[in-house]
Amino acid sequence: MAGACKVKLLIDDVRSIDTEKIKLSQEIQVPVQVNLSGHWQASSEDVWRALQGSISAIEGPARVGMEDPENAGYIIYFAKLLGPDEQTESAPVLLNIPQSGCLNLIVSRIDSAMKASTGKRVRSASPDSRSETPVGKKIKSEVDALSAGELLWISEVAENTPGFNEFKQNQHRRLCNAERVKQWNYAASFSRAYYKTHWPADIELSGGKMIKKNAIEAALSMKTTMLSQAINMARIIGIYTQGSHRAAEVVERVSLTDTHPTASSDLVSFLTQWEKDHPVVVYNSL
Numbered sequence: 001m002a003g004a005c006k007v008k009l010l011i012d013d014v015r016s017i018d019t020e021k022i023k024l025s026q027e028i029q030v031p032v033q034v035n036l037s038g039h040w041q042a043s044s045e046d047v048w049r050a051l052q053g054s055i056s057a058i059e060g061p062a063r064v065g066m067e068d069p070e071n072a073g074y075i076i077y078f079a080k081l082l083g084p085d086e087q088t089e090s091a092p093v094l095l096n097i098p099q100s101g102c103l104n105l106i107v108s109r110i111d112s113a114m115k116a117s118t119g120k121r122v123r124s125a126s127p128d129s130r131s132e133t134p135v136g137k138k139i140k141s142e143v144d145a146l147s148a149g150e151l152l153w154i155s156e157v158a159e160n161t162p163g164f165n166e167f168k169q170n171q172h173r174r175l176c177n178a179e180r181v182k183q184w185n186y187a188a189s190f191s192r193a194y195y196k197t198h199w200p201a202d203i204e205l206s207g208g209k210m211i212k213k214n215a216i217e218a219a220l221s222m223k224t225t226m227l228s229q230a231i232n233m234a235r236i237i238g239i240y241t242q243g244s245h246r247a248a249e250v251v252e253r254v255s256l257t258d259t260h261p262t263a264s265s266d267l268v269s270f271l272t273q274w275e276k277d278h279p280v281v282v283y284n285s286l
Contacts, residue, residue, distance in 0.1 A: 003155075003218030004031050004145040006206055007042065007097060009051060013107040015062060026056035029145040032097065034155065040097040040148065044078035047095060047103065061110040066103065069096060075106055082110070101148030101204070149203035151218055154194070154211065158219040161190060171221065177256040177267050181237060187227060188234035191216045229268065236271045245280055 006029050013022035028050035030042045048064065051057065058064060060081025068074040078093050095103060146154070158164055167186045170179055196210050217227050240250040253270055256263075 003151055003221075004029055005040070005097075005151040006101065006145055006147045007032075007047070008102045009047070009056075009105055010102055011056065011058075011105045011107060013058075013062075015107060015109045024056050026051065026054050028054060032148075032151065035094075040152065041094040042097055042103075044093045044095055048079045051105075058107055063108050063110055064105060065108075066095065066105055075108075080110065097148060099148070099152065145206060146215055146218060147204045147206040150199060150206060150215060153200060153203055154215045154219040157194065158190060167220070174259050174261070175264065176259045177254050177263060180264050180267060181233075181254045184230040184234045184237070187220055187222060187230035190220060191227065191231055233268060233271055236275050239280055240271075240274060240278070245278075247274070247278065250274060 006027055009024075009026045009028060011022075011024040011026065013024065016022070028047065030046045030050050032040050032042050035041055051064075058081060062081045063077045064079040064081075065075045065077035068076050076093060078095075097103060163182075163186050167183060170183055173179075175183065191213075194211050195213060195216055198209050199205055199211060213224065213227065216222075217224060220227065222230070237250070237254055239245050240247045241254060250271070253267065
């Protein structure tokens, strides 16, 4: 499962040996995923880019890392600023995000020997040019990103919904029409049940009190277009497979169990065209 959420970085800058360390707090938005143990994780590269695109961007030379969660007192470094030219060495890792939504980062010194070390370097863009990169644009445009609490809550709700496991297992398989219809119906049903309902009162909100489509998409790991398609196809199927508008051709088509590469797109085209050719007219009584 994947999505985007707000993460708060708690940064301890311990580079100075003459004064107390500097403590910074910076909220960022990053893509996240869930591992097999159910923990939310973010790529250190995404965290680093988001931090460097913020007002709390780290100036080099410096090393940036976090405490090793499995070995107390040890630090895992994932980025190194080498100096005035803003070159960066990176060692990508997945960072576990606690339920609090906070990541503790440590910024430490680099001595002259470390500055001279060799390795693959990635140029760190200036703040202005960074925002023009695909990643920078994504970070800037994620104005509706979920908080860690929202993402965790809506994901747990989805995982405890009947049919979720089958839905997830079939997301990346080639499906027959009957299986595809079940996928659409599940996504549409989940959206109908939670879209525009209220978030629990005890979680941190990223925006309004009502659940938006981006939360449904994150919970189901669906892009906007795919969720919209699922909702629309489920609507059409509901009209033409039951009641007074039931059509034998539609019932037969959605029940097919053979699979082929274009089965899904063919079914979408068939249903869309069927609705155009057989519109349902609703008359309002006066």
